[in-house]
Amino acid sequence: MSLLAASSTAFSKLSHQSPLRRTSASTDSRSPPPHGRVVVVRASPVPAADGVELEGELELPRWAGETSLSRFIGALISFKPLFSVMKLGARQLLIGNAEKTNIPWREMTNEILNSDVYKEMESVQNPSLVYPDYYLNPFHAYDEGNLSWLAAAEAEAATMSIAKLAVPDAPTVDEANKIVRGKWLKAIENHLKQYSGNSEINDILDIGCSIGVSTRYLAEMFPSANVTGLDLSPYFLSVAQYKEKKKAARIKPIRWIHANGECTGLPSKSFDLVSLAYVLHECPRRATIGLVNEAFRLLRPGGTIAVTDNSPKSKVLQELSPAKFTLLKSTEPFLDEYYLLDLEKTMRDAGFVSVRTIMTSPRHRTVTATVPHC
Numbered sequence: 001m002s003l004l005a006a007s008s009t010a011f012s013k014l015s016h017q018s019p020l021r022r023t024s025a026s027t028d029s030r031s032p033p034p035h036g037r038v039v040v041v042r043a044s045p046v047p048a049a050d051g052v053e054l055e056g057e058l059e060l061p062r063w064a065g066e067t068s069l070s071r072f073i074g075a076l077i078s079f080k081p082l083f084s085v086m087k088l089g090a091r092q093l094l095i096g097n098a099e100k101t102n103i104p105w106r107e108m109t110n111e112i113l114n115s116d117v118y119k120e121m122e123s124v125q126n127p128s129l130v131y132p133d134y135y136l137n138p139f140h141a142y143d144e145g146n147l148s149w150l151a152a153a154e155a156e157a158a159t160m161s162i163a164k165l166a167v168p169d170a171p172t173v174d175e176a177n178k179i180v181r182g183k184w185l186k187a188i189e190n191h192l193k194q195y196s197g198n199s200e201i202n203d204i205l206d207i208g209c210s211i212g213v214s215t216r217y218l219a220e221m222f223p224s225a226n227v228t229g230l231d232l233s234p235y236f237l238s239v240a241q242y243k244e245k246k247k248a249a250r251i252k253p254i255r256w257i258h259a260n261g262e263c264t265g266l267p268s269k270s271f272d273l274v275s276l277a278y279v280l281h282e283c284p285r286r287a288t289i290g291l292v293n294e295a296f297r298l299l300r301p302g303g304t305i306a307v308t309d310n311s312p313k314s315k316v317l318q319e320l321s322p323a324k325f326t327l328l329k330s331t332e333p334f335l336d337e338y339y340l341l342d343l344e345k346t347m348r349d350a351g352f353v354s355v356r357t358i359m360t361s362p363r364h365r366t367v368t369a370t371v372p373h374c
């Protein structure tokens with residue numbers, strides 16, 4: 001019997017223990033914030049199109065945070081021989097899932113690896129950038145984390161696969177992408193309408209832009225704005241710039257910056273919208289706090305932060321099978337820290353007001369907030 005199989009009894013015992021059962025499906029039980037106007041909008045119990053409720057009954061999945069189950073998985077993952085097997089398993093699962101849904105993972109990857117993308121590195125890389133420690137560890141089953149050509153070449157297929165997982169009933173991957181991204185953009189639009197009055201969106205910063213998928217969606221939604229994509233990986237930025245060059249020229253070309261989103265070096269109060277799309281679940285708590293504080297510094301009064309990422313309250317994520325959540329945690333080292341941090345409070349602590357959270361897919365939430373006018 002494999003070690004994973006032998007652990008299944010322990011899994012099932014542990015997975016029934018949780019102190020975090022919600023008392024109400026639709027209210028936010030946290031005490032009111034010390035300052036600022038806060039509107040927390042929960043989507044529960046709105047049924048999804050397929051009749052499945054969007055929110056689970058817990059505050060966060062049993063496999064995350066400080067539960068016995070979470071600690072048990074942590075112990076399994078820290079056992080090196082098993083970790084290597086899990087890493088491989090997680091990778092096979094991701095590629096297999098993608099190919100099952102007609103995402104040509106290998107073709108897409110080879111197209112980038114066999115292209116001229118390498119020439120972009122010189123113009124995007126900031127050779128004096130000092131990487132934060134967490135960024136230098138193996139990550140997503142890549143030994144060099146996000147600092148490799150393979151990770152950069154596979155990023156678009158991985159992004160598509162995640163959208164399809166989030167909306168499995170979507171007829172095509174493109175459709176799934178449009179739904180997930182469309183709901184995120186709609187949440188931003190609604191927040192702007194409600195809290196930014198008529199103020200224009202002239203400058204947008206997409207922190208953790210990766211290969212530029214979120215950046216391009218933002219540029220298309222706000223075609224007259226100056227849009228900047230910023231990331232720690234010069235490999236990802238090279239792919240972003242390479243792909244952008246292959247598209248029709250924009251009136252306002254996207255600017256790509258290789259920097260740490262926690263300390264960008266960009267001028268204070270120089271943006272109207274700062275986006276962090278699917279970044280924070282990949283960051284330790286201290287980096288998330290740094291990113292939110294830096295966004296606050298960079299935004300003008302009335303400016304908006306928009307975070308989209310895994311929802312701790314997602315029913316789908318809370319009900320993942322033990323095999324899947326163990327594989328997931330083996331490649332996402334900061335999931336526990338992500339789930340344990342109260343993101344809305346972190347935003348309010350940074351000075352943001354009008355903090356709103358809505359579910360924008362059965363797996364994801366979008367949290368938006370505003371910089372007060374003083």
Ligand SMILES: C[S@@+](CC[C@H](N)C(=O)[O-])C[C@H]1O[C@@H](n2cnc3c(N)ncnc32)[C@H](O)[C@@H]1O
Binds near residue numbers: 146209232236277287
């Ligand atoms: C999942 S990807 C983001 C995907 C992209 N925003 C999208 O929506 O398609 C997360 C990105 O965050 C970047 N990242 C992590 N920590 C960062 C930091 N401190 N500053 C800037 N980028 C960071 C990673 O390099 C990675 O490209």
